[in-house]
Amino acid sequence: MESYKIPKKSVERLSIYKRILKVIMDAGFTTVSSRELAERAGLNSAQVRKDLVYFGQFGTPGMGYQVSMLHRAITKIMGLHKKIPVALTGVGNLGQALLAYPGFKERGFIIEAIFDNDHEKVGKKKNGLKILDEKNISSEIKKKKVRVGIIATPPSAAQFAANKLIEGGIKGILNFAPIELKVPSGITVVNVALCEKLEMLSYYLSKRKLL
Amino acid sequence: MESYKIPKKSVERLSIYKRILKVIMDAGFTTVSSRELAERAGLNSAQVRKDLVYFGQFGTPGMGYQVSMLHRAITKIMGLHKKIPVALTGVGNLGQALLAYPGFKERGFIIEAIFDNDHEKVGKKKNGLKILDEKNISSEIKKKKVRVGIIATPPSAAQFAANKLIEGGIKGILNFAPIELKVPSGITVVNVALCEKLEMLSYYLSKRKLL
DNA sequence: CAGGATTTGTGAAATTTATCACAAGGAATA
């Protein structure tokens, strides 16, 4: 039952379990049941157990899961136990917020290079990093052995940035631009659907005549 | 087939169709087929048709959909044809980025009030708005008839902000904080899972031994 | 206006995902 075909949703929930485990661990508890994890995550307990079993047998019947052990196991499974060098493209408002976002560093994602296509910005410093020209993305990230790219450009510049990142050897992209990036197979793109979420909210409120 | 039970996924995709329709419209085309929409969105054409039929019959056999008509229809369905007053809580890096994010205004979401619990910040101005004390959220948003709240606080302050927003009569929350908000029934919460997405990317790369 | 080419809308089938329900394993108590 190792890594045959794991639902994307299960992977996303793994991240949620990890976050909750941290809270439980900091509160001083040493074990936790699938029922409690489920309750805190707003899920069904069988689902929690099924999700975890995709990755191994972590529990003890009658007792539950060892909090710190499970937390460590998930961290390792997700590859969050080592530092990951990252490049950021687009140093606008969103890009700057991401640059300062503590969550990235906490998870081991270290932003090593930042790029923009605005010549007004190129050469200036942000958070101790010099803003580089987008034209040089591929050579710069090769030099710094960056493995992950974040796209925080406007939609019109996103595909160009993606191409340059891929040219530079990047295998994974976190995309904040609201477009469907075209990438060759072998490149993993994860989209953060900021606009879509906002519009969903509008839809649900509108349907209930609350707007 | 009107609004019986529409999958959440369909609603989210509606937003994607709207975005693509805009592109096609700006390129000067007047009609579009489900096949083309599907291709651009990376989906199956039957799915596009099924999604749209949840909301009405928009297409013409042999011809496809009228681009501008469909775009307008989706905008209306999603309640994005009128202005929506919004309150933002948490004027940190993320909050400031959201404040300056053009996508909000473009979609009719007008940020009318901003709050923070940091007394250093309260009273100062950002983007023409005075930062108000989080303690006064409920009275302020009642005054300004705000309908939607955005939470961009650190996780530790998120539940407090949510409570105050709800106290002030808000029905919808866009939550950027990585916690499961506890809200009474009748309140719609949409989470933007920033950290989760990042961690998913790490997982997929890690699995392929690319980190 | 007839015939061929498209493309929609939609039942039916396939696939995926979530929930139920319970046997089996282990802890805790006496």
Add this chain to the structure above:
DNA sequence: TATTCCTTGTGATAAATTTCACAAATCCTG
């Protein structure tokens, strides 16, 4: 050690979602 109480892991079942496949509707060409 026997007994009771929990809780896991999991096969079976149910629900949700996606894809297939085609009749019916409309366009377009000659």
